[in-house]
Amino acid sequence: LQINPLTMRLQEMIRVIRSARTQGEERGIIQRECADIRSQFRQGDNGERSHSLAKLLYVHMLGYPAHFGQMECVRLIASPRYSEKRIGYLGAMMLLDEKQDASLLITNSIKNDLSHSSQYVQSLALCTLACMGSAEMCRDLAPEIERLLRASHSYIKKKATLCAVHIIRKVPELAELFTPSARTLLSEKNHGVLHGAVVLITELCERNPDTLVQFRKAVPELVQIMKGLVTSSYSPEHNVAGISDPFLQVRILRLLRILGHNNDTASDAMNDLLAQVATNTDSSKTAGSAVLYETVLTIMDINSESGLRVLAVNILGRFLLNNDRNIRYISMTSLQKIVQTDHNAVQRHRGTIVDCLKDQDTSVKRRALELSLALVSAVNIRSMMKELLIFLSVCPPELRSQTASGIFNAAERYSPSKRWHIDTILHVLTTAGGDVRDETVPNLIQLITTASELHCYTVHKLYRALIKDIAQQSLVQVACWCIGEYGDLLLKGECEEIEPVQVTEDDILDALETVLQSHMSSPATRGFALTATMKLSTRITDNVDRIRSIVSIYGSCIDLELQQRAVEYNALFKKYDHMRAAVLERMPVMDKNSPGHTNGDTSGEIKEPDTSKPKPVEAGLLSEPASQKHCCVYVHVVPTVSVYEKNGLSLKIQCDKQTETEVTVTLIASNSTQNDITNFTLQAAVPKVCTHSVFKLGSVFAHTNSRYSFQQPY
Amino acid sequence: MQFMLLFSRQGKLRLQKWYVPLSDKEKKKITRELVQTVLARKPKMCSFLEWRDLKIVYKRYASLYFCCAIEDQDNELITLEIIHRYVELLDKYFGSVCELDIIFNFEKAYFILDEFLLGGEAQETSKKNVLKAIEQADLLQEDAKEAETPRSVLEEIGLT
Numbered sequence: 001l002q003i004n005p006l007t008m009r010l011q012e013m014i015r016v017i018r019s020a021r022t023q024g025e026e027r028g029i030i031q032r033e034c035a036d037i038r039s040q041f042r043q044g045d046n047g048e049r050s051h052s053l054a055k056l057l058y059v060h061m062l063g064y065p066a067h068f069g070q071m072e073c074v075r076l077i078a079s080p081r082y083s084e085k086r087i088g089y090l091g092a093m094m095l096l097d098e099k100q101d102a103s104l105l106i107t108n109s110i111k112n113d114l115s116h117s118s119q120y121v122q123s124l125a126l127c128t129l130a131c132m133g134s135a136e137m138c139r140d141l142a143p144e145i146e147r148l149l150r151a152s153h154s155y156i157k158k159k160a161t162l163c164a165v166h167i168i169r170k171v172p173e174l175a176e177l178f179t180p181s182a183r184t185l186l187s188e189k190n191h192g193v194l195h196g197a198v199v200l201i202t203e204l205c206e207r208n209p210d211t212l213v214q215f216r217k218a219v220p221e222l223v224q225i226m227k228g229l230v231t232s233s234y235s236p237e238h239n240v241a242g243i244s245d246p247f248l249q250v251r252i253l254r255l256l257r258i259l260g261h262n263n264d265t266a267s268d269a270m271n272d273l274l275a276q277v278a279t280n281t282d283s284s285k286t287a288g289s290a291v292l293y294e295t296v297l298t299i300m301d302i303n304s305e306s307g308l309r310v311l312a313v314n315i316l317g318r319f320l321l322n323n324d325r326n327i328r329y330i331s332m333t334s335l336q337k338i339v340q341t342d343h344n345a346v347q348r349h350r351g352t353i354v355d356c357l358k359d360q361d362t363s364v365k366r367r368a369l370e371l372s373l374a375l376v377s378a379v380n381i382r383s384m385m386k387e388l389l390i391f392l393s394v395c396p397p398e399l400r401s402q403t404a405s406g407i408f409n410a411a412e413r414y415s416p417s418k419r420w421h422i423d424t425i426l427h428v429l430t431t432a433g434g435d436v437r438d439e440t441v442p443n444l445i446q447l448i449t450t451a452s453e454l455h456c457y458t459v460h461k462l463y464r465a466l467i468k469d470i471a472q473q474s475l476v477q478v479a480c481w482c483i484g485e486y487g488d489l490l491l492k493g494e495c496e497e498i499e500p501v502q503v504t505e506d507d508i509l510d511a512l513e514t515v516l517q518s519h520m521s522s523p524a525t526r527g528f529a530l531t532a533t534m535k536l537s538t539r540i541t542d543n544v545d546r547i548r549s550i551v552s553i554y555g556s557c558i559d560l561e562l563q564q565r566a567v568e569y570n571a572l573f574k575k576y577d578h579m580r581a582a583v584l585e586r587m588p589v590m591d592k593n594s595p596g597h598t599n600g601d602t603s604g605e606i607k608e609p610d611t612s613k614p615k616p617v618e619a620g621l622l623s624e625p626a627s628q629k630h631c632c633v634y635v636h637v638v639p640t641v642s643v644y645e646k647n648g649l650s651l652k653i654q655c656d657k658q659t660e661t662e663v664t665v666t667l668i669a670s671n672s673t674q675n676d677i678t679n680f681t682l683q684a685a686v687p688k689v690c691t692h693s694v695f696k697l698g699s700v701f702a703h704t705n706s707r708y709s710f711q712q713p714y
Numbered sequence: 715m716q717f718m719l720l721f722s723r724q725g726k727l728r729l730q731k732w733y734v735p736l737s738d739k740e741k742k743k744i745t746r747e748l749v750q751t752v753l754a755r756k757p758k759m760c761s762f763l764e765w766r767d768l769k770i771v772y773k774r775y776a777s778l779y780f781c782c783a784i785e786d787q788d789n790e791l792i793t794l795e796i797i798h799r800y801v802e803l804l805d806k807y808f809g810s811v812c813e814l815d816i817i818f819n820f821e822k823a824y825f826i827l828d829e830f831l832l833g834g835e836a837q838e839t840s841k842k843n844v845l846k847a848i849e850q851a852d853l854l855q856e857d858a859k860e861a862e863t864p865r866s867v868l869e870e871i872g873l874t
Contacts, residue, residue: 082858130833166833192838290791325760
């Protein structure tokens with residue numbers, strides 16, 4: 001290192017800047033230096049310009065503005081002195097990018113320097129063009145580059161090749177210009193040129209399928225080159241940890257991948273080589289692992305023999321056990337790519353993958369989670385879920401939501417039983433209720449309604465969870481809903497599937513009231529609790545008055561939603577008491593796609609659909625769709641309604657099933673008199689709103705003691 | 715490769731090489747956020763992370779972090795080798811390189827990088843060849859300077 005008095009001044013400046021004790025002091029020094037630099041620039045050619053620019057570049061790296069140096073770069077590049085060109089080009093790469101107008105001004109200098117007698121000057125021009133050349137500059141200089149590709153010796157050739165790569169990235173149409181020369185470059189012996197050639201050919205093939213077809217013919221040549229590298233005797237110049245030029249090997253393997261993809265002939269031609277590399281490469285150091293990694297990626301992406309694929313997956317499996325965390329991470333990234341296509345092969349490594357859930361590094365954990373979720377199947381669902389639930393309770397917060405979703409999806413697809421499914425969801429809600437998506441609550445409610453044999457079990461479990469802790473909102477909401485629906489089952493004091501509780505009506509109402517009054521409960525949760533309380537008025541016998549008073553109190557609640565509900569429930573007690581039983585009846589089984597179930601797509605916001613509040617009954621079979629403005633979709637539950645009671649004839653309409661588009665009802669007519677009723681005619685009418693609906697008549701069943709038969713209508 | 719950053723444990727930038735066109739403002743933003751992200755990582759964590767839509771490969775050598783942003787199809791492990799090769803080159807050139815060398819001779823660090831990578835790709839895979847080229851270029855620079863230094867009349871005729 002030759003120390004030059006002028007260099008000292010640059011280093012002196014650096015020293016002074018670094019000695020500044022405060023930001024303000026530094027800024028002062030910088031300001032002084034910049035003024036000095038500016039005046040130096042103004043002085044013109046004085047042999048000091050390159051040092052002034054170097055100082056400016058240092059200042060720029062500290063984050064200070066340096067745009068006044070742009071023109072100086074242009075001038076220095078045009079200088080005949082190498083020292084000035086060198087720093088000028090560096091300045092151009094740091095201060096000028098293709099967005100600056102000044103960058104165009106150096107095009108001519110670059111053009112001249114590309115044919116300079118000194119290869120080091122040519123080198124500067126090539127480097128700069130490849131670093132920051134704009135599309136326009138590239139178009140201008142492409143012919144020069146192409147010439148250098150063919151004519152020059154290896155020092156320049158290798159740089160021209162990579163320059164061509166940059167040009168093609170900027171101006172894809174120019175690919176044609178370089179395609180002919182690219183092929184001949186493969187016969188070069190110089191590793192630098194060869195490496196550049198492979199990169200260039202890769203770029204050409206990725207952009208043009210016709211070119212790709214053309215270069216498939218080069219596969220045997222590429223295989224030969226690889227073979228040479230893999231089997232060659234020790235070459236100190238290119239050796240890295242026992243691997244001969246791993247950089248070149250990796251690029252060739254990548255090119256082979258592109259050429260062999262979806263093509264049997266090409267894939268066959270490289271099969272042996274890939275097997276050889278996969279078997280013989282020493283992976284004790286990173287260089288070898290890098291080559292093995294690229295080999296595996298290639299094997300999996302071409303039409304390889306099944307034996308070769310198994311070999312590749314086994315390599316990945318071995319990587320999973322490597323002490324080096326980087327290798328484990330890489331392995332899982334690759335396994336993720338092939339878990340769908342080579343599912344069984346990856347399953348063999350499930351145990352190791354699950355172990356990686358315990359890794360300290362969050363990136364590794366994330367990979368392990370994604371892979372684990374992809375490996376869940378009907379066969380392993382129970383053991384996998386155990387691991388996933390454990391993971392959920394200890395995983396870093398940023399992974400909880402993903403884990404919860406993954407668990408729900410897996411449970412949805414592979415639950416061995418409804419009870420297991422419900423238990424799993426409850427477990428997730430208890431552990432990570434705050435991280436689940438909003439539709440979890442209605443999804444779970446829907447699931448519970450379908451598992452009618454488990455209603456007693458479910459409400460017991462949820463009741464116990466509720467009295468233990470009311471912090472997890474989603475869990476509390478589901479618990480309230482269940483208690484509102486199936487509270488009578490709690491009071492029975494008996495249950496097949498689980499130890500029953502011994503509770504009184506007051507106990508249950510206490511639990512709900514605690515939720516209502518707690519500051520931890522969100523407004524939505526309180527809504528659930530209030531409605532559940534109301535519903536219990538038809539399921540309990542002694543304490544209805546207590547419910548009446550709760551409902552009346554909340555009629556003046558500040559929360560608008562709660563107030564509205566309370567007022568309506570009050571009305572239900574006072575004016576519509578005759579309808580109360582019907583309105584608050586057990587819910588029918590909800591279809592997954594029924595309006596109350598899914599979040600309204602019509603409005604942008606996602607809020608929980610309000611399955612707890614039944615709409616008061618109005619005349620007509622079909623209730624109007626609720627307004628979507630509040631982003632809450634109401635369930636249009638049509639309960640059983642008595643529509644005619646006279647002279648011993650009673651008619652009831654019972655809703656059996658409803659979906660988004662249709663409602664199925666049963667008309668139950670009963671005759672409580674001693675005499676027969678004759679000439680009973682049923683006529684159905686629909687409101688004008690439903691003029692486009694189709695009315696279908698189902699079967700008619702008659703239960704009669706009469707001598708006369710019941711005629712089937714047509 | 716899209717860019718390479720060298721920074722200290724305190725987050726001070728020592729070298730920045732950008733192979734994609736970005737405004738100064740964008741570069742500053744990326745640098746600030748990425749440096750923060752990398753510095754927040756614990757020692758035993760793996761060298762790879764996904765940041766925005768980029769793959770980041772980083773490695774710490776003494777007090778300096780070497781951090782590269784690579785494309786989706788690029789091989790992370792070979793990038794580690796590229797970083798290592800660059801460190802070896804610096805080490806050979808400066809003789810047991812330390813952060814101060816790179817601070818006070820930053821332009822040299824750039825020159826060396828520009829003989830190793832071009833347009834974001836490796837141009838020379840032989841350590842020896844890169845060092846030879848730098849050596850020659852340095853000589854050319856010195857020769858040119860010498861040729862320019864004005865000599866006294868006595869010097870010209872060889873009397874001093």
